[in-house]
Amino acid sequence: MAEKLTNKSTHVSSIARFSFERCDIIKSLFEQRCNEEELPFETLEDDSLRVIDGDMEVRFTACGQDCAFHIVATRQLDLIEICSTITEGLAQIDPSLSKLSWSHAADTLDSPDCxxxxxxxxxxxxxxxxxxxxxxxxxxxxxxxxxxxxxxxxxxxxxxxxxxxxxxxxxxxxxxxxxxxxxxxxxxxxxxxxxxxxxxxxxxxxxxxxxxxxxxxxxxxxxxxxxxxxxxGRRGPEGHSILVGGDETAVPAILRALGTLPPTTTGCAVLMVGDEGDVQPNPSNQIAIKWLFRARGDDLVAVFCETPMPAPDANLWFAASQEQARAVREHARGDRALERSQIKALTYWS
Missing domain, CATH: 2.40.30.10 (Translation factors)
Known part of the structure; x- marks a missing residue:
């Protein structure tokens, strides 16, 4: 079950109320989106649907034809973006919902602080x-x-x-x-x-x-x-033990992350670049980097999937193309039998 957000006095929030004949369709699509994005959600006693993802909470309630979305977030950017995403999704169901008004509008400057x-x-x-x-x-x-x-x-x-x-x-x-x-x-x-x-x-x-x-x-x-x-977005790979992989699009995030990890973190990284001229200094003393080169025909996914996990409860973090991320995700769940909480396989390009 998702944990409740604490310290809500430090958060920003917004509510949108509207009428719609088929609130069940909205709820069903909301659940589907959560499953696709692998977001934890729960149905509460009043049959409302709640999602908590990091420092953001989204709650959908319906009573007859009366619907409402209630958003709580730590930052204006997150609040505005989730409100915009929800409105865009609702407009695909019924174009009239594109004019949905959110309660934070009165407090938002024309030029947003994001x-x-x-x-x-x-x-x-x-x-x-x-x-x-x-x-x-x-x-x-x-x-x-x-x-x-x-x-x-x-x-x-x-x-x-x-x-x-x-x-x-x-x-x-x-x-x-x-x-x-x-x-x-x-x-x-x-x-x-x-x-x-x-x-x-x-x-x-x-x-x-x-x-x-x-x-x-x-x-x-x-x-x-x-x-x-x-x-x-969030930081790059984290955890007390990690297996990290990615191509040139992910190298900036991975190298920044390696330079900020606690000294107790262990693990290894598998990085694909063009050739030896693209190798950059390793900012970590405890995470070894295996550099792969396109020029010699190295296979990022194959090498990454063959690399042993540094510990049974280590986190796996990978970012590259959509196809490569999907292959790594399937390998992590299947061959490695990792828990979902241990896996981050991200699409950086398609």
Whole structure:
């Protein structure tokens, strides 16, 4: 059973109430989404459905045709994003529900505090596989990026040469993203490092031929201003014992995580990069890294699945393509017979 959130006085919350003839359909789809996302949920005595995921709680109640969603979160960003996700899902059931209003709307500024403007002050090639962009933010904004959330959406004009139009929170309490010619490119990247003394954030962007973000990183000008939406997501791999794996898209998150693990953590990491020129220093004294190279035809999934677990109760953390993550997840549940709580196999690209 999910544990209740504590200290709710430090949280933000919002409620949306609406009428719908088939509340059972909404509840069924909510349960289905929880199962797909592997989110723990429970049905309470009043037949309401509750989900608790980390520092966020979502509760759906229905009485006849009267429905309500109640959200509790620790941060405005999480609150707004889950409200937006729920509204988008409801609109697919009935378009009229797209106008759902959330109670936090009256307290939300037009410019949400999850938007940070950053100036690009440096670009550096890291091996042959990444561009490292160093971004400067204000002394007030830098504190947002010191916590447990490591991922940001990088916002920039979708059409080169246009001035950016930034998102706002509308009267319904939902994010209103620019559309048409003002539409923004929104790609998620891991924050590689934060230097509070310099008010800077570093992002390592994987270089490959198929991505618009790669082309942008190669041509972006020093002094350009971009938006950062977040931070969101959680830290990388954690636990007293870990088996970690990933490709070039996951290397920034994995290396940052290895550098922040307690000295008592044991385990190993299997990382796929282009060739020997992409090998980076190991920030951990206790986690060994096995480097694999595309240039010599190494198979990330095969090697990772053959690597022994460092301990029976160790955590497994893997991130790469959707297909590779699925294969590792199936292997972890089947051949390794691990508990779900021990497995994180994430899709970083498809």
């Amino acid at each position: 938007l940070t403007l950053a100036t690009i002050i440096e670009r550096e090639a890291i091996g042959c596989s990444w561009w490292r962009l160093v971004l400067e933010v204000s002394p007030v904004e830098i504190t947002k990026f010191l916590g447990a959330h490591w991922h940001v959406q990088v916002l920039r004009p979708g059409r080169p040469g246009r001035d950016p139009v930034w998102p706002v929170v509308n009267a319904h309490g939902l994010v209103e993203w620019p559309t048409g010619q003002n539409e923004l490119s929104r790609r998620v990247f891991t924050i590689r490092s934060v230097d509070q003394s310099k008010n800077t954030i570093s992002l390592d962007i994987y270089r490959h031929d198929r991505g618009s973000s790669c082309r942008w990183a190669e041509t972006v000008l020093i002094g350009d201003v971009i938006g950062l939406w977040g931070p969101s």
